[in-house]
Amino acid sequence: MRPFSYQRATSAAEALRLASELPGARFIAGGTNLLDLMKLSIERPSHLIDINRIGLDRIEDTPEGGLRIGALVRNTDLASHKRVRKEYAVLTKAVVAGASGQIRNKASTAGNLLQRTRCPYFYNTDQPCNKRNPGSGCSAIGGFSRSLAIIGASDTCIATQPSDMAVALRLLDAIIEIERQDGSGRTIPIADLYKAPGTSPDVETTLAAGELITAVVLPPPSGGKHFYHKVRDRASYAFALVSVAVIVHDNGSGKVALGGVAPKPWRLETADAALPLGAEAATATLLASATPTHENAYKIPLVERTLGSILSQARS
């Protein structure tokens, strides 16, 4: 690991101040993604700001009837929260489908959202990768692309965003609360957090350097039956090849979001409208603009069949 200096912040304001004073600084929460990448010199921060002791570790009811989840709430605590389990079950299901018990105990809500891709070439520093080394080329296009994106990608990068939690949060229309150094704040819908790769796949989110995610807010619960089906190479402790999150109501209406297929959780409101027509129609709408490689074209029927099995479970 490259040398870095380290400071422990005791409040969000202090963390933001440190970030503005120290160019090249990064926040570290659970560290389960950042340290992994620092060991490989893929991430090279000159300074780490430890935000584990700044608070923001509670889940609170909002006046509107939703929930405000602090950025430092651990994945285990999020999944275990009474109201999340009952009223936002898709979120609990998605979180416990990810990583391992050990990692979920450490991983934070914001860190999970900002985890980087698992493209094998991004991790292999001997290979060209536009995301890791802008302008060097993409080894995955024409290479080993079985796990990678089929939609929403670009001809410079076909990596997926690997978070399971993010797929459920997209389905739930979560809002991200962000704070800046000058004390001002802004909120964005999660739909606007992830940037399409375009010609700069190294820039993955619309978060500016030094901005701190402070919370994720859920709107009031929508009811319905909640599903999160994740298809992977082994039954546990593996990233999704495809995941399908669904909330469906008794009258057949509902919404659907996909993981493992795009550089962001993939959802189209037009596909939600097609859900009552069945899995085939909804998938056709969701993935109409898909451009898979020969290695990952299997993801299209896999999405349709996974969605089909969810919808038949929902009816029974």
Add this chain to the structure above:
Amino acid sequence: MKPSDIKVSRRTVLIGTAATAAIASVRPSLGATGDEVAAARMPLSLSINRRSYDVEVDPRTTLLDLLRENLKLTGTKKGCDHGQCGACTVIVNGRRINSCLSLALMHQGDECTTIEGLGEPDQLHEVQSAFIKHDAFQCGYCTPGQICSSVAVMDEIKRGVPSHVMADVAAQPGFTETEVRERMSGNICRCGAYSNILDAIMDVGGATS
């Protein structure tokens, strides 16, 4: 002398870390990126197996390397060093984590339990005894992580932490083989001792639940 009186002297720590640095400079995982340049050491106090330690560490030191290289608590193992195998599992403030994916400095004031702290050779933890009884290891390399994880899994089920195999995530999880298998998936055993590991955990869990 009470355990809490034991302090690692600065001298011991420096000897320990100097040795680490010598090994580290040739360790491939550190990369050929000028890592020889040491960062300034920082003070750290934490409790490990109910003893308090005051040490100084290079900020790059993971909790795992602090345990193994600096404090010579080599019961905790390094398998992958990337969160993928669970060999480095320890219990911090009552929760299992991968010590390879955590910086030592992130644990100021924390209480850490390693395999050495669960039981003593003449007074084993019940899970340690059950692993012996059920022959739940072959080479033994994954075993400290498996045991720390097992102890935490039993507590997680008791506390009602949900899992991927629950049909209704709002319900209280049961102590079943399916539950234990899923919850132990973060601990890989290259020798494939899984079925005996499962028997050991079910034996203890069945007795206590």
